[in-house]
Amino acid sequence: MGYAEKRGNYFRARYKIAPGRYGTVRDPSGATAKFRTKREAEKAANDEEAKVRAGTWRDPSAGQITFGAYASRWYAAQDLAASTMQNYRRHLEEHLLPEFEGRALSEILGPDVDAWARKERERGYSESSIKTWRGTLHLVLADAVEEGLIGTNPATKRRGRGKRAGRSRNRAPEKVVTDPLGVLLIAERAALLSGRDDEFVALVLMGFTGMRWGEIVGLETEYARLGSLRVEWQLYELDTGELHRCPPKDDSYRTIDTPTWLSKLVTDHLARTAPTPCGCHGRTYMFHGLSASNGDATRPGAKLVDVARRAKVSTGTVSNVLNGTVGVAEDTRARVEKAIADLGYVRGGAASQPAAHWRRTGFATWLFQPAATGWYPKKAPQPARPVPVLAEPWPGVPARGRGAHGRAEACWVPIASGLTPHGLRHSHRTLMEELGTPPVLADERMGHTDGSVQRRYTHVTADMRARLVEDLTRCWDAALDARLAMSPRSPVAALDELLQVRARRKGGVPKIVSQFSPTAGPQDKSGAAHLTADGP
Incomplete structure (x- = not known):
């Protein structure tokens, strides 16, 4: 039993914790509790000892x-x-x-x-x-x-506690999604910004499969199969900059059915790029980054800046010539090529090799966001600014180098302001809802788990898969037709080939709609014109 101990003009309560070990009752601040009477102290000591016997007692000093x-x-x-x-x-x-x-x-x-x-x-x-x-x-x-x-x-x-403010207090911005045409147009712009077809293929793949960003970056060539893609791994970017190879989120291993046109797009991409194993993981990935860190300073011989000075152009223009970017004037291209020959400039070392993988922030900030909104983000000391483009060929090739805004003839209007790369995953899930895809198949495709009784007794069939593939093909054909109505050709080689094949199947080239918007006001519809004639 607990007992009271006289301490001057007050009593303290003592109770047995274990054989030979006693504790003292304390107040909420951790100090010894002082009781006015012996009876009060004994009652408090007995209460604490009862907690010890019941196993609910906590040592005050532990906290x-x-x-x-x-x-x-x-x-x-x-x-x-x-x-x-x-x-x-x-x-x-x-x-x-x-x-x-x-x-x-x-x-x-x-x-x-x-x-x-x-x-x-x-x-x-x-x-x-x-x-x-x-x-x-x-x-x-x-x-x-x-x-x-x-x-x-x-x-x-x-x-049930706190301010009664309804749901508005915790309401987050609604997730922005786009339709198949929006996916196509954003992918085309991203390819124009990067100067290669890789971004076009990757974004179309994201928009029509619902794969996560890490799953796209970590997609190994061995898992790209005819009629399907297998999700086995992802590359997760840590704060240290390391890309960690790990299983997909929530162990969402899955096989994603792909329509014939999408399989061909992937196959053609692999044949064109001929990817090799990366140095960081030793594995062959379908996509690699845009460019590595510049190593020109440590390499002997003429530098990129030397070529630019001799040709009297910007370094960006020299890079465009070296990358084969469309939109460089022929006389400028000839002048740059002559300077390269005169100086014996050779692209070599790390500077000429693409980075092993994309970086999430760089991709989203400098490729995806400008493609979706038509604006480059703010970067001190420069404010946010429209992407300057040359009007021909349609939908406009981004102007680069010194004085790009002065040379630009137009700028892009928004396609889907606020859209993010992950928003393409939301867009694909929304598209499946529009197509009436059975939830069990939609969950499997997205890598989601439904623990309900209905899910337990519902299964995916071959007919479900075939209908979804047909529906996705129909959506893609409709997007191509809409893009074909805007212009029959594209500076992006992969898309240009698709447009030409589509035009031949339709029996001719449709009438081209206006390439320019009459005003520079924002438009958030995927079918909006790509350009505004007002310029940046």
Whole structure:
């Protein structure tokens, strides 16, 4: 039984924890509880001893470990996917430790967590991000509760509490999607921006298969088969810049049926690029990056800038000539080629080799976003600006090099402002809804899992797969017809071949619609004209 111990003008309550070990009742601040009477002290001691016998007692001193010390120990004990570990580390280091690192676990209370969330909100972070970080905090403290370090989890959000603001407070922007024609037009623009067909093939593949970005980057040639693609791996980009080869998200291994036209697009791409194993993984991937870091400075002989000075053009123009980009004037091309011959310039070393893989930020910022919106993003000291293009050939070739905006004749109008590479995955799922694809097949294609009873008793059939392939082919043909009506040719070789084949099948070239928009106002429809005659 517990007992009361006289301590000057008050009593303290003592209770048995284990043989030969006694504890003292403490107040919420951790200090010794002082009781006015002996009876009160004995009752408090007996209550604590009853908790010991019931197994619900928690050592008050255990909660004195700081959040920073416990979080470090907790993180070291995790054995999760590299992407998950990276996210947990970022959440802890950037958002949780600055607020709670020096506090004892027992000192972190619910109001403290709510106050932290308000601070994050005032800093401009979105509700979804704050919810994610609070989830990590809840996970860490839940393990602390399980270890007996604290009694309750202060990060638990009680339902029915807080400001009654409806759903508007937590409402995020609606995800932007596009249709098959939008996918085609954005892919064409991305190829024009990069100066090669790889981006066209990759974006069409994303738009018509729903593959994730990491799955596209990590698509190995051995998994590209006639009539299907097999998703076995992805490349996940870590904060260190390393591309980690790992299983697809949530182990969503799957085989994706591809229409004949898409299989041919992939096959032609492989034949054209003849990919070789990368140096970082030793595996052969279907796509590689656009360019590697510039190594000209360490290579002997004439440099790119020397050629530009001799030909009296910009380095960007020299690169366009070397890359065979359409849109360089013939006299300029001849002058650059003469300078190259005179100086004996040779592209060699790391500078001439494409990067092994795309980088998510570079691809989304400098290829996908300008293709979807028609605008380059802000980059200090330059503000956001329209993509300057030369009007011919249609839909306009991006002007490059010094004075590009002065030489431009037009600029692109938006196709789908706010669309992201991941938005193509949403677009494909939405397209399947429009086509009436059975949910069981749509989930399989996207790599999703449905644990409902209906899903357990529903199965994918060969007829379902065949109908979806036919529907996707019909959507692609309609997109090609719409693109053909805009212009019968394309500067992108892969698309130009498709347009010519389509035109022959239709028995002639349709009448070309106007290539220019009469105004420079934004248009967010995939069927909108590509150019505005007002220029950038």
